[in-house]
Amino acid sequence: MDKQENDKYILEQFISIYCRGNHKTPKAKLCSDCQKILEYSLKRLERCPQDPKPSCKNCEIHCYKPEYREKIRQVMRYSGKHLILRGRLDLLWHYFT
Numbered sequence: 001m002d003k004q005e006n007d008k009y010i011l012e013q014f015i016s017i018y019c020r021g022n023h024k025t026p027k028a029k030l031c032s033d034c035q036k037i038l039e040y041s042l043k044r045l046e047r048c049p050q051d052p053k054p055s056c057k058n059c060e061i062h063c064y065k066p067e068y069r070e071k072i073r074q075v076m077r078y079s080g081k082h083l084i085l086r087g088r089l090d091l092l093w094h095y096f097t
């Protein structure tokens with residue numbers, strides 16, 4: 001798995017944990033809102049012009065639209081906490097924390 005594939009995988013994990021916890025969506029599914037956030041984030045990731053990609057908080061471009069930025073922050077906060085509680089630090093994504 002290359003870096004970008006790995007980032008995509010982690011992004012999906014984060015959003016699905018959030019969706020399951022907050023929107024009571026069955027495992028391996030996303031509600032339409034969360035699906036939108038995922039698609040948006042994947043697109044931003046693919047189009048990131050910086051190589052190697054810096055942590056988003058250290059990036060000067062801030063390519064996310066404010067509404068999505070706020071949502072993805074909530075997702076990261078919620079799922080980050082969830083993963084820490086379960087000892088899954090290997091999955092912790094530092095980009096948005």
Ligand SMILES: [Zn+2]
Nearest residue numbers: 019023031034
């Ligand atoms: Zn959802």
